[in-house]
Amino acid sequence: MSEPAAPDASLADTPYSHKGLTYPLGRAGPGPGEMIAIADGVGWTRSPVPGSLNHINLWILEDGEGVALVDSGLDIPPAREAWEALFAGPLAGRTVTRVICTHFHPDHLGLAGWLTERFGVRLWMTRGEWLFARMLTTDVRKEPPAEALSYWRAAGWSEDRIAAEAEKGWGRFASVVSPVPVAMVRLQDGDRLQIGARTWRIVVGSGHSPEHACLVDDEGGLMIAGDQVLPRITSNVSLNLSEPEADPLGEWLASIAKLKQLPDDLLVLPSHGEPFTGLHARLDALAAGHHGRLDALHAHLAEPRRALDCFSILFGRKIEDNSLGLATGEAMAHLRWLEVAGKAAREVREGVHWYRALPEGPASA
Numbered sequence: 314m315s316e317p318a319a320p321d322a323s324l325a326d327t328p329y330s331h332k333g334l335t336y337p338l339g340r341a342g343p344g345p346g347e348m349i350a351i352a353d354g355v356g357w358t359r360s361p362v363p364g365s366l367n368h369i370n371l372w373i374l375e376d377g378e379g380v381a382l383v384d385s386g387l388d389i390p391p392a393r394e395a396w397e398a399l400f401a402g403p404l405a406g407r408t409v410t411r412v413i414c415t416h417f418h419p420d421h422l423g424l425a426g427w428l429t430e431r432f433g434v435r436l437w438m439t440r441g442e443w444l445f446a447r448m449l450t451t452d453v454r455k456e457p458p459a460e461a462l463s464y465w466r467a468a469g470w471s472e473d474r475i476a477a478e479a480e481k482g483w484g485r486f487a488s489v490v491s492p493v494p495v496a497m498v499r500l501q502d503g504d505r506l507q508i509g510a511r512t513w514r515i516v517v518g519s520g521h522s523p524e525h526a527c528l529v530d531d532e533g534g535l536m537i538a539g540d541q542v543l544p545r546i547t548s549n550v551s552l553n554l555s556e557p558e559a560d561p562l563g564e565w566l567a568s569i570a571k572l573k574q575l576p577d578d579l580l581v582l583p584s585h586g587e588p589f590t591g592l593h594a595r596l597d598a599l600a601a602g603h604h605g606r607l608d609a610l611h612a613h614l615a616e617p618r619r620a621l622d623c624f625s626i627l628f629g630r631k632i633e634d635n636s637l638g639l640a641t642g643e644a645m646a647h648l649r650w651l652e653v654a655g656k657a658a659r660e661v662r663e664g665v666h667w668y669r670a671l672p673e674g675p676a677s678a
């Protein structure tokens with residue numbers, strides 16, 4: 314964007330509201346290689362993502378002599394082409410000053426290394442996210458580690474399904490992520506970044522990823538939310554192989570409570586879907602959704618169940634093979650939350666984790 318501009322008029326005249334959220338720019342969004350100015354010095358573009366996700370939103374911030382990029386897209390040819398179209402079109406003649414990544418997931422980080430190398434600039438991330446990315450891009454092996462097999466067995470996967478998964482090898486993360494820079498600038502909760510005319514405050518959340526950075530411009534009323542708050546879909550919250558005794562859903566719910574301390578009138582710029590206002594309504598709906606599923610799950614555990622036996626309760630639909638991993642992680646996270654809360658007990662039989670409900674009430678002490 315050579316000149317900061319007002320919101321595109323053809324989009325701005327179709328605002329709508331749904332479930333307590335208002336989408337001031339309507340349903341439309343920029344295509345790959347296109348950029349829409351959504352506020353002074355803040356550009357919005359999209360990068361292609363295969364599957365139902367379809368796209369990731371990327372943000373381009375005026376930063377003195379050039380632009381700072383927030384998130385980068387997957388390292389796949391059409392996403393590289395989208396950047397080339399931007400650099401030949403809306404960003405022609407501009408340089409990039411830095412690349413900021415909200416978290417390590419490949420659709421956010423994938424092209425960060427490629428971009429930082431191209432422009433000779435730094436990557437800015439939280440330490441937890443950067444370390445995860447460095448770890449996962451170097452951990453490539455022919456077969457999954459024994460811990461992975463144990464994890465799938467614990468969730469109730471059949472030996473056949475485990476064998477089929479093992480066939481795929483280990484280290485797919487690195488296949489869609491360009492080399493992650495070996496040095497970075499660390500972001501921490503509460504940091505204030507001066508980027509062009511705006512000051513962005515780092516607000517860290519957890520549960521979807523270890524140390525997810527949101528950027529909040531208090532004065533300008535903007536929030537770059539990453540995957541920490543999405544308008545229509547719920548962010549995946551999984552119990553991960555790396556910390557099988559953690560409580561990611563507890564961290565996620567605590568992060569929702571933390572984000573509710575932000576002003577309700579921020580324009581939220583999410584990584585998927587369209588910009589919206591109604592932050593508190595969305596956070597309340599997310600928390601209520603998880604608590605509703607936890608209550609249903611607790612009732613379902615009158616008989617001992619494995620994670621695999623809980624999909625119908627948690628998702629209300631059959632889980633296709635290609636989403637089995639995410640569904641398993643999500644089910645394990647909900648079961649683990651009930652266990653940590655003292656509402657369920659886990660019994661391990663031949664490596665399989667069976668959860669059953671414990672009676673509710675203060676008498677459990």
Ligand SMILES: [Zn+2]
Pocket residue numbers: 416418521522540
């Ligand atoms: Zn993510």
